[in-house]
Amino acid sequence: MISQLGGRSSSGRRLALAWQTVGYVLVAAIMLFPLFWMVASSFKTAQQLQALPPVWLPTQLDFSAYERAFSTVPFARSFLNSFVIAGGTTLGILVTSIMAGYVFAKLRFRGREVLFGLVLATMFLPPIVMLVPLFRIVQALGLTDTLAGVMLPNLANAFGIFLMRQFVAGIPDEVLESARIDGASEWTNLWRIVFPLLGPAIAALAVFAFTFHWNSFLWPLTVLQSPDSQTVVLALNRLVSYTSAIKFQNVVMAGAVISVLPNVILFLFLQRSFITGISQTGLKG
Amino acid sequence: MLSPGIGLLGVFVLLPILLTAWISLHSWSMYTPLSDMTFVGLENYRGLLADRTFMRSLTNTLLYSGLSIGLILPLAFLVGQFLYRSALRGKGALRAVVFLPYMIPTIAVAIIWGYLYAPLYGPLNQILGWFGLPPQAWLGSVNQAMFSLVIFNVWQTLGYYTILVLAGLTQIPTVYYEAAVIDGANGWQQVWRITLPLLRRTLLFVVIIAMINSVQVFDPVYVLTQGGPASATTVLSYQVYKNAFEFGLAGKASSMAFVLFLVLVVAVAAVIRLLRDPSGEP
Numbered sequence: 001m002i003s004q005l006g007g008r009s010s011s012g013r014r015l016a017l018a019w020q021t022v023g024y025v026l027v028a029a030i031m032l033f034p035l036f037w038m039v040a041s042s043f044k045t046a047q048q049l050q051a052l053p054p055v056w057l058p059t060q061l062d063f064s065a066y067e068r069a070f071s072t073v074p075f076a077r078s079f080l081n082s083f084v085i086a087g088g089t090t091l092g093i094l095v096t097s098i099m100a101g102y103v104f105a106k107l108r109f110r111g112r113e114v115l116f117g118l119v120l121a122t123m124f125l126p127p128i129v130m131l132v133p134l135f136r137i138v139q140a141l142g143l144t145d146t147l148a149g150v151m152l153p154n155l156a157n158a159f160g161i162f163l164m165r166q167f168v169a170g171i172p173d174e175v176l177e178s179a180r181i182d183g184a185s186e187w188t189n190l191w192r193i194v195f196p197l198l199g200p201a202i203a204a205l206a207v208f209a210f211t212f213h214w215n216s217f218l219w220p221l222t223v224l225q226s227p228d229s230q231t232v233v234l235a236l237n238r239l240v241s242y243t244s245a246i247k248f249q250n251v252v253m254a255g256a257v258i259s260v261l262p263n264v265i266l267f268l269f270l271q272r273s274f275i276t277g278i279s280q281t282g283l284k285g
Numbered sequence: 286m287l288s289p290g291i292g293l294l295g296v297f298v299l300l301p302i303l304l305t306a307w308i309s310l311h312s313w314s315m316y317t318p319l320s321d322m323t324f325v326g327l328e329n330y331r332g333l334l335a336d337r338t339f340m341r342s343l344t345n346t347l348l349y350s351g352l353s354i355g356l357i358l359p360l361a362f363l364v365g366q367f368l369y370r371s372a373l374r375g376k377g378a379l380r381a382v383v384f385l386p387y388m389i390p391t392i393a394v395a396i397i398w399g400y401l402y403a404p405l406y407g408p409l410n411q412i413l414g415w416f417g418l419p420p421q422a423w424l425g426s427v428n429q430a431m432f433s434l435v436i437f438n439v440w441q442t443l444g445y446y447t448i449l450v451l452a453g454l455t456q457i458p459t460v461y462y463e464a465a466v467i468d469g470a471n472g473w474q475q476v477w478r479i480t481l482p483l484l485r486r487t488l489l490f491v492v493i494i495a496m497i498n499s500v501q502v503f504d505p506v507y508v509l510t511q512g513g514p515a516s517a518t519t520v521l522s523y524q525v526y527k528n529a530f531e532f533g534l535a536g537k538a539s540s541m542a543f544v545l546f547l548v549l550v551v552a553v554a555a556v557i558r559l560l561r562d563p564s565g566e567p
Contacts, residue, residue: 017372017373020372020373021373023367024371024373024379027367027379027383028379028382030440031383031385031444034394034397034398034401034437034440035385035386035397037400037401037408038393038397041400049406050406054408095289096289096290099287100289100290103286104287118299119290119291122294124493124497124549124553125298125302125546126497126500126522126545126546126549127501128522128526129542129543129545129546130297130298130302130305130542131525131526131542132304132525132535132539133300133301133308134297134301135530136315136319137301152297153293153297156290156291156292156297157294158294158298186286187286215389217390217391217392217503217504218503218504218526221507232390233392233393236393237507237508246403246406252400253396256393256397259392259393260393263390264385264388264389266388267384267385267388271381271384275384275448278449279448279451279452
């Protein structure tokens with residue numbers, strides 16, 4: 001493989017490896033530097049933040065910025081809200097996607113392909129295009145400023161249906177046929193036979209949906225108003241507007257660390273299921 | 286079993302998009318009941334043509350999307366190719382590191398980069414100084430603000446597109462390269478003659494997804510620039526949000542949203558047409 005990149009001689013190979021090492025380090029540094037700056041800044045003191053030239057490393061582990069972040073905005077409460085919203089939405093997406101995916105993959109009926117095409121077409125519609133009517137619908141249902149109002153429009157999604165259909169289609173028909181002959185309903189088939197085989201697909205869809213809805217900003221911003229109903233991302237946004245002066249950078253960065261942490265932890269544990277999920281389907285939550 | 290999924294998509298995706306089109310033909314304040322809507326035909330759209338802020342947001346959105354895709358496509362290819370081919374150890378770690386920013390809320394990314402860009406206390410100007418380069422105004426400059434937003438968009442999403450490229454690269458049978466080596470093809474020829482043509486579908490997919498994602502950019506504008514300085518970074522989504530929820534102009538906001546939708550449809554269709562394989566394969 002090396003010979004494809006560099007020369008054929010061993011000195012050429014060594015040169016190629018050296019260049020690759022430089023590239024590796026450069027890319028890693030660029031990707032990690034902003035995250036390093038976030039963490040480092042959250043521990044700096046007000047003096048260090050206002051020093052010139054900028055100080056790169058804090059001298060002590062000062063957690064006071066974290067306390068300050070928690071006392072400025074209701075982070076603890078917003079954490080709970082975000083978990084309810086991201087968790088509830090994910091659960092809803094899983095249930096609706098598995099059921100619809102099963103139908104599209106295994107049951108034959110008139111207009112199936114047209115309907116599936118229609119579902120796929122909704123996959124890439126930017127939420128902003130639907131924002132105004134969606135807000136009025138949620139308002140008409142009396143769900144503004146509620147977590148349910150944030151979750152409800154997102155409980156089904158085309159990507160999830162697509163992903164589950166792909167996975168269910170891979171399950172041999174014979175398995176289902178023999179169960180049908182034994183008198184099993186489609187409902188039993190789905191939950192007794194198909195569902196236990198969907199492990200990897202469920203894991204992939206769950207992490208995607210969870211991070212996507214944990215990170216989401218525009219829709220929660222539109223629906224939620226009162227301080228007690230904020231999500232973590234909304235709380236972070238509020239934190240910035242309260243404390244934008246440079247000497248409070250540590251507080252804002254502490255807030256950023258807090259908001260980032262669950263996803264980073266999730267990613268470190270489930271990295272493989274994430275990346276193979278994208279490779280296989282090419283898509284996101 | 287189909288009804289929950291289809292029903293929800295119908296009520297919360299299809300119905301709203303039809304309503305957006307319908308509302309865009311009306312004059313209506315967000316704060317009044319639906320019955321107060323008055324039909325005005327294409328008046329809202331005509332108004333948009335004369336609205337300089339809107340026109341600016343339209344060109345800004347196109348600029349943002351164009352620059353983002355223009356940077357993402359070659360970089361994702363380069364990093365993907367590197368991760369696929371390099372003989373270095375620790376490629377898995379690099380793949381994870383490159384992907385990591387994609388996991389983080391865009392609001393957090395925007396905030397972090399806002400501090401990196403800080404003219405006086407930020408590290409970026411300090412680093413420029415090491416190379417003898419003058420400090421830049423970044424987000425504070427009318428000319429640089431948009432590009433500054435593009436940079437961290439690329440930083441955040443590159444990992445995702447790299448994984449797509451990587452998946453595409455692993456689909457190319459290695460025998461092609463082996464045969465090319467026997468025929469004396471060098472590295473560049475292999476990239477031009479084998480990799481790029483066979484990666485066409487993947488790259489088309491990357492462009493389309495990048496387009497869909499960048500055309501609806503909202504978060505960084507809302508949290509960092511509010512469209513400034515001097516509407517240098519105002520974008521369509523931001524104008525839709527502002528008109529609807531700050532000015533209450535639901536009709537106008539809906540016409541803007543529908544323009545955004547049309548821009549996206551036209552752009553996606555154009556890209557599919559342009560990048561389609563001459564042999565007719567999509």
